[in-house]
Amino acid sequence: MGMVSEDQESNSEPELLHILVAMQSGLATIYSKIDLLSHRMDSMSERLDKQVEHVDEVELRISAVEDDYNAMSEAQTKTDKTVAAGQGRGPLGLLS
DSSP states (O other): OOOOOHHHHHHHHHHHHHHHHHHHHHHHHHHHHHHHHHHHHHHHHHHHHHHHHHHHHHHHHHHHHHHHHHHHHHHHHHHHHHHHHHTTBOTTSOBO
């Protein structure tokens, strides 16, 4: 009962071949989709890198503007102190 006749064995060979071809086709499809996803991931990674570069550039610009603002604020404070110290004095700095 556990024995397979030659006729049954020869009939199952085309079925096995058909199954193997289908499996190979399925694997090819899977590899193709993996490759496509890999390319998409690379593309997204490149776009993300560009966005990070842009954010870094914007942060540098903001920092430069903050530095300029702080320098102008310090200069204004010095000017205000100089003007306040000079009030009540004449053009030569003498008391009027």
